[in-house]
Amino acid sequence: MILDDLPLAVCCHHSGDIDKDSIEIAILSSAxxxxxxxxxxxxxxxxxxxxxxxxxxxxxxxxxxxxxxELHIKFDKDADKLEIVSQ
Structure with missing residues (x-):
């Protein structure tokens, strides 16, 4: 997965350009x-x-x-499909 696959630009307040080296991800919950x-x-x-x-x-x-x-990530095992939505 690459940065362009993540819907982070909608969370930006200015340019929408993100420093790729600065990204850190924390898992808040899982099911x-x-x-x-x-x-x-x-x-x-x-x-x-x-x-x-x-x-x-x-x-x-x-x-x-x-x-x-905040991103919600859903992986459907049967369909082998990944969906990522910004919150």
Whole structure:
């Protein structure tokens, strides 16, 4: 799975660009039945905020804002199907 598969952009408040190296996932709850596995996860990340390079130093033009998103993950064992929805 890659970052683009996760619906994290809907949890962003600015640019929607996410620092891929900053992603941390915590499992908040889980449940399993005979056919279904369900997870509720908390995803912590940094959103990249592009700014003005007034000092002519492009490295100072980027700042970050912490972000958080809850994702519900459902895996259907019979259909071999994974569904991820942002909360």
């Amino acid at each position: 399993e039945s005979e056919n279904i596995i369900q997870l509720k996860t908390g995803v912590f990340f940094r959103e990249v905020l592009a700014g003005c390079a007034c000092s002519d130093d492009p490295s100072q033009a980027i700042s970050y804002e912490n972000g958080y998103c």
